[in-house]
Amino acid sequence: MTTEPISLLQQTFTxxxxxxxxxxxxxxxxxxxxxxxxxxxxxxxxxxxxxxxxLLVFISTLPFLYAVLPDWLITCLLVLTFTSSLFIGYKPVVGATRAWLGIGLLIGLNIWTSHHLMGSTAGWQLWWGELSILVGLGAIAVANLYVQGGMKLQYVAWFALALAVYDIIFATILPLTDKLVAGYLAHPLDPLLGMRFGIDNYGVGLGDLLIYALFLTATYKAYGAHAARLAFGLIVVVGGVVTAFVPFLLNFFDTELDLLVPSQAFFGPAAFLFYLWMKHRYGRERTMGEYRASTDSAALTTTPAQPAPAPEPASV
Amino acid sequence: MFETGVRQFRMAMSMVWGRRIDTRNIGRLVDDVLATLAEFGEPGADAQELLGGPLADPKAQQEFATRGLRRTARRLATASPFYARRLAAADVDLAKLDLAGLRAIPVTTKQDLVERPGDFLCTDVAAYLTTRTTGTTGRPAEIWLSRYEMELWPALGALGSVLREDLRPSDIMQVNVSSQATAAVHLTAASCRLARTGCRLLGVMAPDSALDSLAESGATLLFTYPSYLAELVTSARRRGMGPDDFKLRCVNLGGEVLSPSLDQAARQTLGVPQIEDSFSMTEVIPVTGRTCSQSHLHIDLNSGHTELIDLETGEPAAPGALGTVVITPYFPYRDCMPVFRYDTRDVARRLPDGPLSCEASGIPAISQILGKADSLLRLGPADVITPRQLIDAIEALPTSPWPARYRATAHGGRIQLTLPAAAITDYGEAAARRHFAEAGLDVDLTIVSDDQATSLRHTRSDLREATFNTQHALVGA
Known part of the structure; x- marks a missing residue:
């Protein structure tokens, strides 16, 4: 997040x-x-x-890859990542042909705008708007890929806690994240969701969005609608309010600007404690099978796999 | 999820390149399947490919078989003394061996195995465990198995079984097969261990004891022979037991002919909804077959090559004709004492050409096994009676004479059929003749006393194993 010292309160609310x-x-x-x-x-x-x-090993090495690899290779890797996640996520929704067309359009437009429309605020806003759709769709797809793939709330909570440690390390001890975010801004497929107002860019990272989406869906799967409403409240309060207003509070003590807020440093521990409370309150998590069988599930059913003959214990 | 993908890839690569498969890797895949079922309640999409292999295309099946046969023949030419001689004598170029050229290599018979067992042992593998055929159809053959085989087969079996949910952690399997069938017993126990299924190895014990165990242990799976199942059903009916006394969900049978009458009676009496009539044989393990809902026998393509050859000419059987099943287990599924083109002498009928419409239509099929070639009755040039026809007809008698005990010979174009008296008690010879005539069997009946019943036809249920409670008093004890 890059800001200018115009009005700290206005920036904070934006x-x-x-x-x-x-x-x-x-x-x-x-x-x-x-x-x-x-x-x-x-x-x-x-x-x-x-x-x-x-996942943690992959995420931990990512900042170093960004620092070491040439931009074109990073773009290629991002294209591959976005393409695969979007295709897996939206093929069941719109079909293979439309999914390919949509992905090609979104990624192609993003690469084109990254190179041609950065001279004006309107150009920046178009780039941000299009990128936000791409990043938002990606986060939704990957969160569902993991949760529908059996990722339990327990794992999400541990993942968030581990990312809190990661955020603190890479924001303080090894301050790579700040430099990477600032250095990679305006490059194709920058993993941020945000907008530009005036000369300031405001954004939230794909990783943070992924954690929030994971936490909400995994809570819903594990414990149902009531627990999901509580989780949503936690996301809004800690992920939204605390993350947004921390720079405002810190700027009372020093006047340093251009703050990158390690959101998971706040959300990770809160999510983990919330998970422990829910486990104590509701007990064992539901499995995906139990969730599908419950009234909470409104998902369309697919044809179950038909097993075929295969080797089995020899009889005589 | 990520590591499961790596494991599947490793296993697939071993299968594609024909290398020995890491058995611990398959064991961990079994754990992955169990975790998947625990989380989702069912396997994901494309489980069919994982089970049967992506071999629905006949051309792909031929290419796969050609590669498997060449790979197996190349190894046998260097590691198996018997096949080194046989392949050299056949003078075939193993690098160019194909399905048509395969016929230049003579079939291997049980007599070869019995007379020269040492020549079949591969020189590059240490033998670990021996298993014998049960000998119900002649002198038993002894097969040596390696440690690798004893780890591989149950792992593959458990993987397929847990994916199909044939084995579940909540199951208890009761095993009533002969303790002499070392491989079957060991493999079943090991498969159950991998699938975390309870396993009761009881052997061919007194039927009443087996019934008590079934009822008291709450066994959900039963693995036995059709003849022993017949004895269980008969005993249960005699004792007034019914479906409420058992918790069976599946009975797995093999090694003998299962008649429709016995199948139906077992379902009714034991309350079992599913009866699996599978094909397997000690000499050709791990190649197995399953019977589909249309009574076709589908023999697994991944672990071996199956031929159905004409009983007279040795050429492929024509559509509708009888043939003997000849099986070649592929390397790396068999490595200690492998066989190549083993003539099982199990007779089946080739199905008419054309696509199949059953649930396993992607896998080629033949008819169910109709009996041993040496037991066919030839009434005329084109009139052959199979043991299955006789067993089906006898076991359909209203007297429920299970398992069928009979002796049959051909004489003057008619069947000379000898039955024990109990088979027609309160039914009569005339009615029995009409019954057989309705089944298309023209028989001359001979009735003998019931104490000769066992000697008329041996079944695997005769391999009875005694306990101190059931055996005769020991002399001097």
């Missing part, structure tokens, strides 16, 4: 508005998607604790 629009839209749409669209999943495999480890 940032608050951008964050709220982003997290509410992405979290709510992720939950809507979860309730109404059933993604295809591989015949075998469910998200487990070791997968969280794999």
């Amino acid at each position: 940032e608050f508005g951008v964050i709220m629009v982003g997290l509410i839209a992405v979290s709510a749409c992720a939950l809507f998607y979860f309730r109404h669209v059933r993604m295809e999943r591989p015949p075998v495999g469910t998200f487990n604790g070791r997968d969280i480890g794999v």
Whole structure:
């Protein structure tokens, strides 16, 4: 997030508005998607604790990749990531042909605007608007891929806690994130959702949006609508209000601007404690099978797999 | 999820390249399937491909078979003394071996195995465990198995079984097969261990004891022979037991002919909704087959190549004709004492050409096994009676004479059929003849006393295993 010292309060409220629009839209749409669209999943495999480890290793090495790899290669990797996640997520919704067309249009437009429309505020706003759609759709798809793939709320909570540590390390001890966000801004497929007002850019990261969407859908799957409403409140308060107003508070003590707020440093511990409370309050999480069988599930059903003969224990 | 993908990829690569498969990797895949079922209640999309392989296309099936046969033949030419000689004598170019050229290699018979078992042992593998055929159709053959095989087969079996939900952690399987069938017993126990299924290995014990165990243990799966199932059903009916006494959800049978009458009686008496009539044989493990709802036998394509050859000419059987089933298990599924073109002498009928419409239509099929080739009755040049026809007809008698005990010979174009007296008690010879005539069997009946019943036709249920409670008093004890 890059800001200028115009009016700190005005900036704070603008940032608050951008964050709220982003997290509410992405979290709510992720939950809507979860309730109404059933993604295809591989015949075998469910998200487990070791997968969280794999994700964390990947995320931890990402800043270094950004620093080391040339821009064109980063863009290629981002194109691959966005294309695969969007295709997996939206093929069940609009069909393969429309999904390919939509993905091509969104990514192509983003790359074109990144190179041709950055000379004016309107150009920036078009770029931000289009990028926000792309990033929001990506977060919704990936959150559903994980939760519908069996990622439990327990794993989401641990993931958020681990990301809190990650955010603190990379915002303070190894302050790479700030430099990367500022350095990569305006590049194609920049993983941010945001908007430009005047000469200031306001945004929220794809990773943060993904955590909020994961937390809301996983809570709904695990414990139902009431628990999801509580989780949504936590996301709004900690992910929105606290994240937006922390720069405002910090600027009372020093006048440093251009703050990047490590959102997960606040949300991670809160989400983890909230998970522990829900576990204590509601008990064991529902499995995906139990969720599908419950009245909470409004998802369209797909044809179950038909098993075929295969080797079995020899009899005689 | 990520590591499951890596495991599946590793397994697929081993299968594609024909390398030995990491059995621990398959064991972990079984755990992954169990975790998937626990989370979702069912496997995901494309489970069919994981189970049967992506081999619905006949051309792909031929290419896969050609690669498997070449790979297996190349190994046998260097590692198996018996096949080194046989393949050299056949003078075939193993690099160019194909399905048509396969016929230049003579079939392997049970006699070969019995007479020269040491020559079949591969020189690059350490033998670990021996298993014998039960010998109900002649002198038993002894098959040596490696540690790798004893780990691979149950892992593959458990993987398929948990994916199909044939085995569940909540199940208890009761195993009433002969303890002499070492491989079957070990593999079943190991599969259950991998699938976290309870396993009761009881052997071919007194039917009443087995029934008590079924009822008291709450067994949900039963693995046995059709003849032993017949004894269980008969005992249960005698004792007035019914579906409420059992919790069975599936009975898995193999090794003998299962008649429709016995199938139906077992469903009614034991209250079991599913009866699986599968094909397997000690000499050709791990190649197995399953019977579909249209009574076709679909033999697995992934682990071996199956031919149905004419009983007279040795050429592929024509549509509608009888043939003997010849099986070649592929390397790396069989590696200690492999066989190549093993003639099982199990007779089946080739189905008419054309697409199948059953649930397993992607896998080629033949008719159900109709009996052993040596037991066919030839009444005329084109009139052959199979053991299955006789067993089906006898077990359909209103007297419920299960398992069917009979002796049949052909004489003057008619069937000379010998039955024990109990088979027609309160029914009569005349009615029995009419019954057989309605089944298309022209028989001359001979009735013998019931104490000769067992000697008329041996079944696997005769491999009775005693306990101190059931055996005769020991002399001097």
